[in-house]
Amino acid sequence: MYQAMTDKKKIRIIHNGGILTPVGFQCGGVHAGLRYAKHDLGMIVSEKPASCAAVYTTSHFQAAPLVVTQESIAKEQVLQAIIVNSACANACTGEQGYQDALKMRSLAAEKFGIPEHHVAVASTGVIGEFMQMDKIQSGIGKLSVGKATEDARDFQTAILTTDTVMKSCCYSAEIDGVTISIGGAAKGSGMIHPNMATMLGFLTTDAKISSEHLTAALKEVTNTTFNQITVDGDTSTNDMVLVMANGTAGNQPLDPTHQDWAVFVELLKESCASLAKQIAKDGEGATKLIEISVSGAMSDEEARKIGKQIAGSNLVKTAVYGADANWGRIIGAIGQSGASVNPKNVDISLGEITMLKNSTPIAFDEDHAREYLMNEKVEIFVDLHLGEGKGMAWGCDLSYDYVKINASYRT
Incomplete structure (x- = not known):
């Protein structure tokens, strides 16, 4: 108990921070026409390939974007970008849905000059409808990413569905004499009842850590954060939480033998818990x-x-x-x-x-x-x-x- 409390005291909240606070990340969002007026297509890009970790819905009907993301990660266990759309879940859409998710990946990779298997794909919205790929292609063509507050806001808006507010967080801690930050953005309001993950959650960090150890840390904290919220008892086909760690902070590689491993795990836990509670609070029609x-x-x-x-x-x-x-x-x-x-x-x-x-x-x-x-x-x-x-x-x-x-x- 004392050790846990000590580690928690080392964590600092960055009140105006978010997914762009960790060094080496950019993002953006545009209106592609999938929704009537609001932004509906967004992207996060790391300036260099990043270690990654993800957890997914345990629904038997995993949506096509989750399948493609798992295939991307399986190649080298690294990612450099995430392309996300709202309005259409691209779930229960068969072979066409899978091919559409692959096309989203290839278009995003071509746009930003990175290998296709370094791109993750995520979608949220109505189940059983096909992607409007002409609008997706046009939207990706218009996408630009940056480091300004407006760029983060554009991305966060693009991933929302019935959400009433944007959900973001940022925490930092000192490890190996350098500041490490974790920033997050999420969407989720209804169809929230997790089992391994819940909603779409994206976290960025400038920590240096392998994908293997990042995966272990994410699975550990997911059980006490994202897996402990519920809005309506229904698990989505598209739920996913994904973390990218690009190592630009300059710390020694983190693993369970590192003296500050517990600090990093607590840093990740605080970030995930913040997003989880924001999702629960913004449950569809919720007042409390x-x-x-x-x-x-x-x-x-x-x-x-x-x-x-x-x-x-x-x-x-x-x-x-x-x-x-x-x-x-x-x-x-x-x-x-x-x-x-x-x-x-x-x-x-x-x-x-x-x-x-x-x-x-x-x-x-x-x-x-x-x-x-x-x-x-x-x-x-x-x-x-x-x-x-x-x-x-x-x-x-x-x-x-x-x-x-x-x-x-x-x-």
């Missing part, structure tokens, strides 16, 4: 972020399992939306989680308001609880008193607007 902290579980895995069950419960989500302090909804979610529980010894608190102690109801001020539930962030604490396991999960409330948005998603 729900953060669940579980302690006293038999293991960290079981604690995370319970947290995810609570975050994904429609009854908990609707109670939070209606500011109804019904802790019975939380008990119900815990009981069906499949994790080990002693039903005679559970504590539940809503913020600082204790509602259940040793599985015995505690009288609380309903007006005070209702007032607390009106906040934009609602914290739920659960203590199982069984072991040392702990974990967190994030979700959002469920409002009328969620139904309205998804009832007319294609129109």
Whole structure:
């Protein structure tokens, strides 16, 4: 615990930073015509080939861009660019969809003079529709990348679908006497229920690290960040988180034997956690972020399992939306989680308001609880008193607007 807290204290948040803060990256976005007016095609480019790591949706229906990205990475385990479009997911589109994803890759590679297998492809939008390749080709022709704030904003806008806000983050730490930064951008609002990844997330870093060790670090932090958020219980066909590390910071190569390996992992974790929470907060129709902290579980895995069950419960989500302090909804979610529980010894608190102690109801001020539930962030604490396991999960409330948005998603 002391080591983890020490490593966390070494991490600094860069409030105005993002994917262009790490040295050696450029990006941009344009309106290709896939959407009515907003930017819908974006690109991130590293000034030199970068180590890379990615995690993908576990859906049986992986979209064509994910297949092409995995093929690109398999060649040399390096990437130099990512081409992304919104409006069309290019999922469940058969051989034509695969060929269209390959064409996107080749067009982007030709535009920026890099090998095709150094380009990753990502798409988001409506499932089952074919790409408008004439617009894609024209859009890539118009794409330019740069290092200005507007370039980052153009990229971030281009990847959004039903999102109401852009999602970005940046953190830094000193390793080997140099500053290493990790910047991120993501999209995600609905169809969020991860299993290995969730939504589209892109991270850049100037750290020097091999793809092998970067992959290990990303998989480790994904389990406690992206895999711990849920909006609606549905996993997308296109979910992917991708990291590029171009090594320009000048540190010694990072691996588990490096004295600051834990600092780098914590740096990556903070970046992923920030994006994950921003996605949960921006759930379709959401008005509140729900953060669940579980302690006293038999293991960290079981604690995370319970947290995810609570975050994904429609009854908990609707109670939070209606500011109804019904802790019975939380008990119900815990009981069906499949994790080990002693039903005679559970504590539940809503913020600082204790509602259940040793599985015995505690009288609380309903007006005070209702007032607390009106906040934009609602914290739920659960203590199982069984072991040392702990974990967190994030979700959002469920409002009328969620139904309205998804009832007319294609129109």
